[in-house]
Amino acid sequence: MKLEIGKFFVKDIVFGDETAYNNGILTINKEEALQVVMEDSHMTEADLHIVRPGDEVRLVPVKDAFEMRCKVSGSEGVYPGCTSPVAPVGFGRTHALAGCSLLVVGKHWGSFQDGLIDMSGPAQRNTIYGLMPNLVLVGDTDEEFERREQQKKNKALRWAGMRLSEYVGRCVKDMTPESIETWDLEPVNRRTSEVQQLPSVVYVAQPQTQMEAMGYNTLVYGWDGNHMLPTFMHPNEILDGAVVSGSFMPVSSKISTYEWVNNPTVKRLMKEHGKTINFLGVIMSNLNVVMEEKIRSANMVARMALNLGADGAIVAEEGYGNPDVDYIQTIVELENVGIKTVGLSNECTGRDGASQPLVALDEKATALVSSGNVSQIHELPPMKTVLGELESLARDGLSGGWEGCVREDGSIIMENNAMFCADHISGFSVKTCADF
Amino acid sequence: MKKAIHYINQFFGQIGGEDKADFEPVIHEGTVGPSLLLDQSMKEVSVTHTVICGDNFMASHPEEAVSRILSMLEGLEFDMFIAGPAFLAGRYGTACGTICKAVQEKFNVPVFSSMNVENPGVEMFKGHLYIFEGGRRATYMKQDIEKLASFADKIAKGEKILPASIEGYFPRGIRHEVFLEDLGLEPKMAADRAVDMLVKKLTGQEFITELPIPKQDRVDIAPAVADLRKVKIALVTSGGIVPRENPDHIQSCSATKWGEYDVSKLDRLPAPEYKTIHAGYDPEQADKNPNVVVPLDAIRAYQKEGRIGEVDDYFYTTVGTGTTQGEAARMGKEIAEKLKERGVSAVILTST
Numbered sequence: 001m002k003l004e005i006g007k008f009f010v011k012d013i014v015f016g017d018e019t020a021y022n023n024g025i026l027t028i029n030k031e032e033a034l035q036v037v038m039e040d041s042h043m044t045e046a047d048l049h050i051v052r053p054g055d056e057v058r059l060v061p062v063k064d065a066f067e068m069r070c071k072v073s074g075s076e077g078v079y080p081g082c083t084s085p086v087a088p089v090g091f092g093r094t095h096a097l098a099g100c101s102l103l104v105v106g107k108h109w110g111s112f113q114d115g116l117i118d119m120s121g122p123a124q125r126n127t128i129y130g131l132m133p134n135l136v137l138v139g140d141t142d143e144e145f146e147r148r149e150q151q152k153k154n155k156a157l158r159w160a161g162m163r164l165s166e167y168v169g170r171c172v173k174d175m176t177p178e179s180i181e182t183w184d185l186e187p188v189n190r191r192t193s194e195v196q197q198l199p200s201v202v203y204v205a206q207p208q209t210q211m212e213a214m215g216y217n218t219l220v221y222g223w224d225g226n227h228m229l230p231t232f233m234h235p236n237e238i239l240d241g242a243v244v245s246g247s248f249m250p251v252s253s254k255i256s257t258y259e260w261v262n263n264p265t266v267k268r269l270m271k272e273h274g275k276t277i278n279f280l281g282v283i284m285s286n287l288n289v290v291m292e293e294k295i296r297s298a299n300m301v302a303r304m305a306l307n308l309g310a311d312g313a314i315v316a317e318e319g320y321g322n323p324d325v326d327y328i329q330t331i332v333e334l335e336n337v338g339i340k341t342v343g344l345s346n347e348c349t350g351r352d353g354a355s356q357p358l359v360a361l362d363e364k365a366t367a368l369v370s371s372g373n374v375s376q377i378h379e380l381p382p383m384k385t386v387l388g389e390l391e392s393l394a395r396d397g398l399s400g401g402w403e404g405c406v407r408e409d410g411s412i413i414m415e416n417n418a419m420f421c422a423d424h425i426s427g428f429s430v431k432t433c434a435d436f
Numbered sequence: 437m438k439k440a441i442h443y444i445n446q447f448f449g450q451i452g453g454e455d456k457a458d459f460e461p462v463i464h465e466g467t468v469g470p471s472l473l474l475d476q477s478m479k480e481v482s483v484t485h486t487v488i489c490g491d492n493f494m495a496s497h498p499e500e501a502v503s504r505i506l507s508m509l510e511g512l513e514f515d516m517f518i519a520g521p522a523f524l525a526g527r528y529g530t531a532c533g534t535i536c537k538a539v540q541e542k543f544n545v546p547v548f549s550s551m552n553v554e555n556p557g558v559e560m561f562k563g564h565l566y567i568f569e570g571g572r573r574a575t576y577m578k579q580d581i582e583k584l585a586s587f588a589d590k591i592a593k594g595e596k597i598l599p600a601s602i603e604g605y606f607p608r609g610i611r612h613e614v615f616l617e618d619l620g621l622e623p624k625m626a627a628d629r630a631v632d633m634l635v636k637k638l639t640g641q642e643f644i645t646e647l648p649i650p651k652q653d654r655v656d657i658a659p660a661v662a663d664l665r666k667v668k669i670a671l672v673t674s675g676g677i678v679p680r681e682n683p684d685h686i687q688s689c690s691a692t693k694w695g696e697y698d699v700s701k702l703d704r705l706p707a708p709e710y711k712t713i714h715a716g717y718d719p720e721q722a723d724k725n726p727n728v729v730v731p732l733d734a735i736r737a738y739q740k741e742g743r744i745g746e747v748d749d750y751f752y753t754t755v756g757t758g759t760t761q762g763e764a765a766r767m768g769k770e771i772a773e774k775l776k777e778r779g780v781s782a783v784i785l786t787s788t
Contacts (some may be wrong), residue, residue: 344626354609417539432616436611
């Protein structure tokens with residue numbers, strides 16, 4: 001299956017008369033863009049902003065990040081099963097506005113999984129979104145049923161983000177990309193003998209799917225991951241919008257929708273394919289609450305990997321705490337059937353750094369990459385501008401905030417837990433954890 | 437210029453060897469023996485005083501030795517406290533750890549030492565202070581002192597302390613996140629680190645995990661006792677139940693001692709004659725009724741009903757909170773020896 005991603009490298013975003021891309025500049029017709037946002041009657045108000053690296057801007061509560069893109073050929077919509085009918089993706093041509101993102105921010109109300117981004121200052125580098133220009137949608141909704149709930153589905157805003165990212169993305173539909181990434185991977189049993197002699201590898205994704213109620217979990221082709229058993233997918237499906245981020249996990253552990261389609265671990269495995277490894281594909285697993293479910297998924301992942309002929313695996317866990325059990329169990333089951341495994345996730349060592357880093361440990365997990373520590377404390381100066389509402393960090397149960405963590409002068413103290421996607425479990429993290 | 441006080445033993449303090457190991461603590465102005473080398477090796481710090489204490493004196497009267505040294509330091513101005521290097525000398529290493537921990541608690545200044553990896557002081561104190569990895573014997577004096585000196589200079593300049601593997605101290609059981617670029621390392625993405633690690637693992641090359649899993653020392657669960665009427669049962673606890681006066685001075689946390697107490701005349705542990713000294717849980721219920729931790733009352737009832745054979749005359753106790761795995765294993769072995777001597781063949785081990 002072959003997918004081409006045509007890239008347009010955005011250097012800056014501005015507002016103007018026509019939504020268009022020209023020579024590194026992305027122009028947004030604000031009025032037209034807001035019409036797309038307001039198509040959903042549950043959206044009560046919305047505004048758009050542009051933020052750039054170095055701006056003295058703090059964004060909170062950030063709900064999700066999207067890459068602005070469109071499908072050119074192969075299928076119709078960017079987010080099948082969500083904003084367009086269910087249809088296969090991962091082939092044909094997709095055009096993407098690269099090097100920038102669309103951030104969706106609540107105008108007032110935050111939730112457990114929402115986060116904070118600083119565009120300058122000491123925490124700018126903590127999230128990749130601080131290092132790129134972003135179009136920012138700030139909006140409010142009529143979702144009264146969850147207004148004062150800590151857990152929010154954030155559906156109207158998340159769906160508005162998907163529609164808006166596709167609307168903007170469509171401005172490059174008929175243009176010639178500045179570069180084309182080609183992702184091509186033949187069926188597992190149709191590979192040359194040279195490729196088949198290389199060690200075979202699977203990528204095991206454990207997206208966050210632990211909410212028993214529907215509407216909060218990671219979606220795969222629009223299907224709630226909580227109702228899924230581990231399944232086999234082509235890497236191109238991941239890179240082409242089959243997975244949409246949920247609305248549940250403490251946010252430093254979150255894999256945003258932007259990061260699913262740009263997943264650097266999948267891309268690196270694709271690049272190694274035929275050189276050092278034979279990349280078999282992706283096992284899309286899940287994370288569960290009940291022990292029996294954790295064991296079932298771990299066993300099925302190991303069985304699927306074994307019978308695909310895998311010699312090695314990378315397991316990535318979107319979460320920490322309770323789902324560490326799923327993470328370690330899956331690594332152990334893979335090792336038990338002789339598959340050499342590397343884990344990629346973050347740690348939770350407590351504010352003093354002295355707690356056990358993962359809830360579950362096992363000596364068979366001999367190769368772990370650590371992408372951050374959710375408990376790290378950040379004390380951050382005020383920013384001139386806040387997009388959203390700063391008080392949400394303290395008031396609304398964001399995982400890394402607490403009552404009193406926002407001071408009168410606008411400075412804050414928070415746990416990394418609330419830094420938007422800061423542990424970049426997709427693989428973007430340039431942090432690790434070390435013994436002190 | 438910042439000020440440091442240096443602690444050394446009787447041998448390096450030029451008092452004498454093993455025959456002088458009972459030497460009682462003294463404090464000198466300026467340097468003695470290796471503290472001169474330490475003083476010369478530091479650029480930002482000078483050694484203002486040297487404390488000398490015999491290893492045996494510290495080992496046999498730790499509370500006395502510590503309190504005397506702490507009172508000598510009272511009123512002195514100092515920015516850090518450095519002990520050793522102690523190389524492979526076990527009593528010296530333990531003394532360095534003991535005094536450093538006490539000085540840190542009382543004066544809240546940075547304390548650090550140097551020991552060989554096999555020095556028992558490392559296992560006992562690495563969680564409490566920076567212990568730099570040192571050589572096996574005094575021929576490493578210069579290298580070990582230089583490591584301590586450069587760390588002292590770093591603290592004096594207020595520089596950020598880097599991870600254990602970079603600075604050269606033993607990990608203290610603390611983990612924090614770090615940006616690779618802040619360690620002077622290539623800011624390689626986690627994605628690339630994971631794939632590179634996997635390729636190495638697949639091709640049998642060496643790789644370094646970023647999260648080492650501590651080795652688990654698991655003990656298999658013993659098979660059930662076939663006939664309880666034919667065995668002698670003992671009660672053992674890590675819940676810190678002791679006679680009121682804690683006669684063996686078992687520590688309330690990070691215990692290195694255990695005790696055995698005769699209960700052959702008792703049907704239950706009475707309060708307040710017995711209580712808990714464990715600092716890791718709320719003592720209210722255990723102090724009200726120590727049998728909730730050491731179930732002597734229940735086992736006596738079973739005995740009376742004829743359901744079990746014999747109960748050991750003693751119960752065995754220590755404190756589990758903060759206690760290192762190494763110390764726990766040692767105490768466990770010692771207790772097991774005693775149990776065997778007394779013909780015990782089954783144990784009820786209660787933890788809290």
